[in-house]
Amino acid sequence: MTVLNESGISDVLPPLHAVNGLANRMPGALVLLLGLRSEAFVAQSLVYPAQAGYLPQPRSPRVVYLVLDPEEPPEGGYIASRIVEAAAGFRGLEAVFVVSGWSARAVGVDAAFEARIAERRLEIPVALLDPHGPEGAPGVLSTDLEDRISASLVRFAPERTSGLFAVAAPEESRKSGRSEKRRGGLFGGLLERNRRDPDGDLRGSPVVLLGGFGSPFSARELAAELGRAGVRVAGTVPADGVGELPEIGEGTVVGLLDANLPEARRAAEERGAEVVETLVPVGVDGTARFVQDVSAAAGPASSEVGKxxxxxxxxxxxxxxxxxxxxxxxxxxxxxxxxxxxxxxxxxxxxxxxxxxxxxxxxxxxxxxxxxxxxxxxxxxxxxxxxxxxxxxxxxxxxxxxxxxxxxxxxxxxxxxxxxxxxxxxxxxxxxxxxxxxxxxxxxxxxxxxxxxx
Incomplete structure (x- = not known):
């Protein structure tokens, strides 16, 4: 095998193209883009085009644009007030994601400070996402923004201890209003069935699937395959809502659906979760290897050769x-x-x-x-x-x-x-x-x- 590095300017979609998809994927979230007019134009222009057999992805009403004027930098606290005003127009919000990169910094906006003020006022999680590549990583991927938001969701999730009980992540549980109905939705019924065996035994580590923003239904299918192999799938990140995020922490096994999620991987490891090093579950052999390695890490080993x-x-x-x-x-x-x-x-x-x-x-x-x-x-x-x-x-x-x-x-x-x-x-x-x-x-x-x- 020859691995060449041309150090060229690759033809990639900017991460901002994922803004609408992220908002559509998470019904309880508001995505707010803070930047220049050109960035708002890019985010609105790069929705997925129509293709045979598929409807084009609609622009989400839960994407709000705050356009900065480089000639008139806003005063401190102004952006936070605008975030609160934007969130007031939506019912049932569980989280706000502020997408802000180098342009806001160049204008002089302290986006992290504004997000903290907005979070205190709204009393729900407000996460700051930088759409550009991770520090020190060469190149840009169109999925970089998905990595940032996945890492934020991991931090929003309740923290699992090594015992049978989980504790909510600081402040997040109170802010997002979790309740007993949190396991409903797209994955709820399937994941509840995988949570315990017919005798109610809770042996084996729970598994969380991390990634797969673009294809939530394939994550559900993969969860079913793991359940068939005797693996307890606790949930997915992203989930159908912030309140439905699974517990992540000591004793949790995390299976990555994309190898290019460095920040999300780091966030899971900081919680004490075990991230399985294996093939991405794409293709027949990749899926079989993924199921085998994840099941081995979770407890009950499974052979996928026959399948x-x-x-x-x-x-x-x-x-x-x-x-x-x-x-x-x-x-x-x-x-x-x-x-x-x-x-x-x-x-x-x-x-x-x-x-x-x-x-x-x-x-x-x-x-x-x-x-x-x-x-x-x-x-x-x-x-x-x-x-x-x-x-x-x-x-x-x-x-x-x-x-x-x-x-x-x-x-x-x-x-x-x-x-x-x-x-x-x-x-x-x-x-x-x-x-x-x-x-x-x-x-x-x-x-x-x-x-x-x-």
Whole structure:
């Protein structure tokens, strides 16, 4: 395997594109963007486009924009008052997330101070999120904002002790008004059934699934697979609401649905939770390895060899459609390496995997599973990617948003990486959805070529 670092300017969506998705994912939260007019424009413009079979993601009414004037910096406390005013227009708020980066600092706004004042006035959690990359980490991922908000949610969650009882995180329990009905919603019934065995025994460590903002239904499917393996799934982060967050702390096992969540991982480890080092649960073998390693860490070990063999057998007709196809990854979501590993397992020939950010230590398991015959390019330069695509002429390019249009115009068959991740790529069902989508892509291209007698 060759790992190159081009130190280029990668073509990635800015993290602000996730603002609307985060608000839609958490019904009880208000997302407030504090920045310049250009940032508000970016956040409103970069909603997900419509695609075949899917409705476009709507703009959330729970996203509020506070536009700063660089010529007239606001006085201290003014932003906090505006946050309180914005929150007063919504009922049942459980938390406020203030997205504020370098532009607010440049104008002279102490966003952390304003958030603390607003929190005292509102008496609900107010978290400050920096949408830019973590300190010292090269490159920017479109999912960086998801990492920040996941870390905040981990800190909002009640803290679990090594015993059978959990204590609420300081102030958060009182602020968010948790009650006995907190286990309802999308995951509630399933997770309650996984919480104990038929005899009511609470042996084994509870498991929390961390990540998966773009595909909550695939997290639910993965929770069902863990439950089948005898694992107690306590909940997910994010949950359907701040009041439904699971206990996290000593004795909790955390399974990451995305390797690019450094701050969320750190927040869980600071609580004393055990974060399992394993493959991302993308693809058949990745899901089987994830279930085995998480179940081993939680207590009851489980073998997924037979399950994985059956799933591969049922996917044989889809594997036949992708076998031998040459695929080039130039995406920006951070899940390109697990997706490439899965397609290589399915029989495709992966030519290159471009990754805006590359952490060899965190991705060592993925690199080993991918195999030695694939080139990995860290911080790829978009010009170099275009040249290599033109030279190698792959059958399919999994492209970033900026490269999609130019590559299609040059006659390349493309899908965007965000399209695949929004399918719900985690778990065995996610593997089926990915192969079905790619198979349909090839079929439609062949039908078009046939109709044009190409």
């Amino acid at each position: 994985a063999r059956n799933v591969w057998h049922n996917l044989q007709h889809l594997r036949n459609r992708v076998r031998g196809k040459r695929v080039f990854f130039a995406g920006d979501t951070g899940l390109e390496l697990p997706l490439a590993r899965f397609l290589a397992d399915a029989g495709a020939v992966v030519l290159e995997v471009g990754m805006p950010r590359f952490d060899r230590r965190r991705l060592s398991e993925e690199l080993q599973a991918l195999g030695p015959d694939v080139d990995v390019v860290a911080a790829p330069d978009w010009r170099g990617q275009m040249e290599r695509v033109e030279k190698k002429r792959p059958d399919l390019v999994v492209a970033s948003a900026g490269l999609y249009g130019p590559l299609v115009a040059r006659g390349h068959l493309c899908r965007t990486s965000s399209e695949l991740t929004r399918l719900g790529v985690h778990g065995y069902e996610g593997a089926r959805r990915v192969l079905e989508t790619i198979s349909r892509t090839f079929e439609r291209a062949e039908e078009l070529d046939s109709s044009l007698n190409i």
